Amino acid sequence: MSNGVTNMIEPVKIWNNVTGVIETTDPAVPMNAPMSLIMKLTVNRISNTKWSKIFCRKGSWAVECPPLQYKHPEYSGKIDMEITDIKDVFSNISMPIGRLVYVAITYDKINAKFYIDGALKQSVPCTATPKQGNGTVYPDTFDGIIESAKV
Numbered sequence: 243m244s245n246g247v248t249n250m251i252e253p254v255k256i257w258n259n260v261t262g263v264i265e266t267t268d269p270a271v272p273m274n275a276p277m278s279l280i281m282k283l284t285v286n287r288i289s290n291t292k293w294s295k296i297f298c299r300k301g302s303w304a305v306e307c308p309p310l311q312y313k314h315p316e317y318s319g320k321i322d323m324e325i326t327d328i329k330d331v332f333s334n335i336s337m338p339i340g341r342l343v344y345v346a347i348t349y350d351k352i353n354a355k356f357y358i359d360g361a362l363k364q365s366v367p368c369t370a371t372p373k374q375g376n377g378t379v380y381p382d383t384f385d386g387i388i389e390s391a392k393v
Contacts (some may be wrong), residue, residue, distance in 0.1 A: 253392040260388040265298045271393045273302040274372050275351040279393050281305075284342050285386040288319045292383040294337075297391060302326055302372040305347055306384075307337045323347050323354050329370040335363050342389070 254270040279297060288294050290310045298304040304324045312318040316334075323331040331354040337345075338358070346357035351371065356364045 255393045257388065257391045260391070262386075263295050263298060263384045264388060264391055265295075265300055267300045271299050273299060275349045277303075277393065278346065278348045279305060279391065280344065280346040281391045282342065282344050282389040283386055283391075284389070285337050285339050285384075287339060287385050288337060289383045289385070294384045296384050296386070296388070299372075299393075303349075305345075308332075321345065321347075321356055323349065323356075323368075325368070325370040325372050328372070329368065331366050331368045331370075333364045333366060 254272070255266070255268055257264055281297065283296070285294075285296075285307075288307050288310055292309055293306050294309070295304055295306040303326060306322050306324060307319055308314075308317050308322060310318050317332045319336055321333045321335045321337055323333075325331065333354075333356045335356055335358060344357070344359050346360075348355045348357075349368070351369060352367070353365045354368045355362060356366070
């Protein structure tokens with residue numbers, strides 16, 4: 243990957259070959275900004291009725307996609323960074339389906355930046371501070387394989 247994503251902070255945690263969601267409470271994974279997440283994954287499908295949570299730092303933040311029949315159609319199937327129980331930072335980027343893709347998100351307490359295959363696709367202003375705690379936990383509905391994830 244290139245175009246700015248390679249300048250992320252040194253990874254503190256790496257996962258390989260995970261089927262379904264990655265959920266962690268590992269203290270090495272930051273609960274707050276600055277943070278960067280790079281995933282190499284294949285999404286098989288986005289649910290029609292349930293959120294597809296892909297990566298979750300329990301009680302703090304998550305990367306997910308709203309369902310295809312979401313109440314706000316402009317966000318359906320788009321990549322979202324959730325600041326747990328505080329704010330959803332919606333992108334206008336449709337999650338690629340059925341192909342291997344790099345998805346990266348960086349967050350610095352000013353902007354959430356969304357990358358696909360190394361190219362910056364969108365920067366969304368966000369000054370929300372993730373809280374520490376358990377937050378709301380929803381069932382995993384992610385249908386895909388995460389070949390690698392680095393935080």
